[in-house]
Structures are given as structure tokens and as C-alpha cells.
Amino acid sequence: xxxxxxxxxxxxxxxxxxxxxxxxxxxxxxxxxxxxxxxxxxxxxxxxxxxxxxxxxxxxxxxxxxxxxxxxxxxxxxxxxxxxxxxxxxxxxxxxxxxxxxxxxxxxxxxxxxxxxxxxxxxxxxxxxxxxxxxxxxxxxxxxxxxxxxxxxx
Amino acid sequence: xxxxxxxxxxxxxxxxxxxxxxxxxxxxxxxxxxxxxxxxxxxxxxxxxxxxxxxxxxxxxxxxxxxxxxxxxxxxxxxxxxxxxxxxxxxxxxxxxxxxxxxxxxxxxxxxxxxxxxxxxxxxxxxxxxxxxxxxxxxxxxxxxxxxxxxxxx
Numbered sequence: 001x002x003x004x005x006x007x008x009x010x011x012x013x014x015x016x017x018x019x020x021x022x023x024x025x026x027x028x029x030x031x032x033x034x035x036x037x038x039x040x041x042x043x044x045x046x047x048x049x050x051x052x053x054x055x056x057x058x059x060x061x062x063x064x065x066x067x068x069x070x071x072x073x074x075x076x077x078x079x080x081x082x083x084x085x086x087x088x089x090x091x092x093x094x095x096x097x098x099x100x101x102x103x104x105x106x107x108x109x110x111x112x113x114x115x116x117x118x119x120x121x122x123x124x125x126x127x128x129x130x131x132x133x134x135x136x137x138x139x140x141x142x143x144x145x146x147x148x149x150x151x152x153x154x
Numbered sequence: 155x156x157x158x159x160x161x162x163x164x165x166x167x168x169x170x171x172x173x174x175x176x177x178x179x180x181x182x183x184x185x186x187x188x189x190x191x192x193x194x195x196x197x198x199x200x201x202x203x204x205x206x207x208x209x210x211x212x213x214x215x216x217x218x219x220x221x222x223x224x225x226x227x228x229x230x231x232x233x234x235x236x237x238x239x240x241x242x243x244x245x246x247x248x249x250x251x252x253x254x255x256x257x258x259x260x261x262x263x264x265x266x267x268x269x270x271x272x273x274x275x276x277x278x279x280x281x282x283x284x285x286x287x288x289x290x291x292x293x294x295x296x297x298x299x300x301x302x303x304x305x306x307x308x
Contacts (some may be wrong), residue, residue, distance in 0.1 A: 002252075005236040009227075009246030018248075040224035044253055046200030046274050049224050070194035070203050070271065073163075074246070092163030092228070094172075098156075099198055116226065118272060120200050135228040 002005050003042055004137055009134065013053050013075065015039070023052065024061065033058030033107075041121070047124050053114040054078065054107040062104040062147055067123035069103070071095035073116035078107040079146065086146045089113065102129065102137060157196055166267050167207050169193070169227065177206065178215065183282055185260075187212030195275070202275050204242040208232065208261040216258040216301055221277035223257070225249035229268035232261040233300065240300050243267065256283065256291060258301065 007016045013148070023034035033055035040049040050108035051074070054060060062081070071080075073093045080087050083101045087093075095115075097103045117119070129137065138144040161170045168174070169191070177188035187209035194203040205228070208214060216235070223232075227247045239253045241247075249269075251257045261267035261268050283291065290299040 003250040005239060005250055005252075006234075006241035006243075007248040009244065009248075015246075039226065039248055040250065040272065042222055042224065042250065042252075042255055043264035044222035045224055045272065045276075047272060049226070051270050070196065070199055072193065072203070080160075085159060087160035089160075090163065092169075094161040094163075094169060094193055096157040096159055096161075096194065096196065098159075098196075116270070118194065118199065118201060118203050120198075134302075135245055 001136055003040065004124055013037075013051065013112075017050075029061040029063065029126070031059060031061045034060055039116070046121055047118050050117050050119065051114065052105070052117055053112055055112055056107050059106040061126065061128070063099050063126035064081055064102045065124050065126045066099050067120050068099055069095070069097035069099070070118040072116045073106075074116055076107060076112040078105060078111070078113035080105045081143060081146050084140060084143070086142050089115075091092060092143050096141070102133070106146070122131075157194065163308070167191075167205065167266075176244075182259070183215040183217065183280070185213060185215045188214055200275055201272050204271050204273065205268065206259070206271060207266055208259055209266055210261050211263050212267075213260040214258055215280065215282070216256060217280035217282055218254050218256045219278050219280045220253050222253055222276050223251035224272040225251070225259075226270045227267070228270055230261060230265040232259065232265070232267035234259045235297060235300050238294060238297070241298050243269075256287070260300070 013088040018037050021036045023036045035053050081104045172191050175190045177190045191205040235258045
């Protein structure tokens with residue numbers, strides 16, 4: 001399918017000819033209030049560019065994988081975990097998630113968090129933390145507080 | 155060189171730990187008032203993500219190449235040529251430039267045009283139009299008007 005040369009931004013976080021998709025299949029992994037839009041998926045490009053929006057108080061899945069992420073915040077605010085550190089996020093901030101690094105994005109309680117995410121088109125599936133991984137993550141009080149709201153009871 | 159996991163947006167079109175670079179070598183190709191910033195250049199990612207800013211009244215080089223571009227406008231306004239068509243640009247609009255397609259970005263007279271551009275890390279060099287290419291482009295009055303300001307006298 002060819003991609004339109006120009007697709008207008010027609011409303012907050014909405015574009016012409018871009019579908020709003022489920023972030024993941026319900027029940028596949030823990031997350032809350034996240035949408036996914038694939039802005040560019042082109043066989044001529046070795047990466048995809050996606051737009052994710054996390055609703056106020058929502059969060060992406062805590063996960064890691066062999067592929068890296070390059071993120072540009074577009075809207076709202078929140079925080080993210082990358083490896084051992086938690087960062088405050090504001091529009092246009094840049095986030096880099098290296099291979100096999102635990103990461104999660106959380107919107108502020110009162111604002112969405114919208115961000116672009118560049119990722120290799122060919123990539124591995126995310127891994128979820130097991131009980132041992134979660135225990136190790138929780139050894140860091142900052143990370144324990146960050147992930148407290150949604151960590152599975154394990 | 156490792157990439158910082160978080161780089162803040164510290165001023166309009168400026169980030170921590172991101173250098174503002176020349177767009178191209180002066181004299182290498184026609185352009186006016188363009189800066190380039192490489193936001194993500196990671197061996198783990200098959201694409202780079204760059205930020206270009208065209209000053210008011212400025213323009214990128216009219217060119218084509220085998221690699222594709224995926225663009226997300228971030229700031230200001232202007233117009234772009236993609237193939238046979240000219241599009242008005244506003245923040246967050248999406249532009250797709252397929253392989254071997256003539257393209258150029260122009261800022262409005264009174265506003266900058268800032269945009270993200272995703273591109274394969276391994277790519278060919280841009281080609282400039284020769285006199286015959288320019289004559290064919292100018293057969294379309296919309297394109298003739300668009301490129302009139304900087305076309306080389308050939």
C-alpha cells in the first residue's frame with residue numbers, strides 16, 4: 001500500500017489516513033489506557049515511526065527486548081523508567097532505550113503523554129519481567145515507587 | 155558513543171547534548187538558512203532521526219535519492235514539494251517522500267519550518283536536478299512557482 005505524500009494533523013493526536021489502534025491485545029501484558037498509531041510503515045524504510053498516547057494516569061507495559069527505541073515526546077507529560085533511572089518528561093524531550101533495558105512510560109495523573117517512537121521494522125518480541133526481575137527492580141526505591149501502581153502481584 | 159537515556163528539550167529547537175550542525179557544506183548544493191541536528195544515531199537502530207529547521211524564507215535543497223524520507227512537522231509552517239505536488243505544512247503534519255522523488259521544503263516568509271526526518275542509516279547520496287530535470291519540473295506551473303526563487307540559472 002502506498003503512503004500518501006501528505007497527511008494532515010486534523011485534531012489533537014489525530015491524522016488523516018492514520019488508524020487509532022489498540023496498544024496491545026487486552027490481557028497480553030499489563031498496561032493502562034494506551035493507543036497506538038503507525039505513522040510510517042514503508043518497505044523502503046528500515047524503521048517504523050509510531051505515535052503512542054497514554055491517557056492521564058495510564059502507563060505502557062514494563063518490558064525489555066533486543067531492539068532499541070528512539071522516542072520524541074510530543075504532548076502532555078509524565079515520567080519514564082529506562083534501566084535504573086526514572087526521568088520526568090516534557091514535550092520534545094528525547095528518550096533512548098537501549099537493547100535489553102527495562103522501560104516503561106507513565107502519563108501524569110492529570111495529563112496525557114503522547115510520544116513518537118522509532119523502532120526497527122524487523123524486531124524481537126518484548127519480554128515481561130518475572131518475579132525475580134521485579135524483585136531486583138524493586139531493590140531501587142525510585143523504581144519501586146515508579147512501578148508500584150501496576151506490578152503484578154507475584 | 156552511548157546515547158543519554160534522557161535529553162531534555164531546553165529551548166525552542168534545542169536539546170541537551172545535541173549539536174546544531176550545518177545542513178550541508180556551503181556551496182555543495184543550493185539551499186538557504188537550514189540547520190541540522192542528529193537526534194538519534196544508534197548502531198542498534200536501522201534509521202537515524204534528525205531535526206531540520208529552515209529559517210523564515212529559507213529552503214532545503216531540491217533533490218532526489220534512492221532512500222525514502224518520513225517527516226513529522228514540529229514547528230512553524232511552510233510548504234513542500236513531493237513529486238508532482240506542493241503541500242501546505244502545519245505542525246504535526248506527516249510527509250512521505252518515496253525513492254527517487256524530487257522534493258524540497260520551504261519555510262513560510264514569516265515563520266520557521268522545523269521538522270523531524272527519519273531516514274535509513276545506510277543510504278545513497280542525493281542527486282541534484284540538471285537543466286533537463288528543471289525544465290520538466292517547470293512544465294507544471296505550481297512547481298515552477300514553488301522552485302522559482304532558487305533554481306540555478308541554467
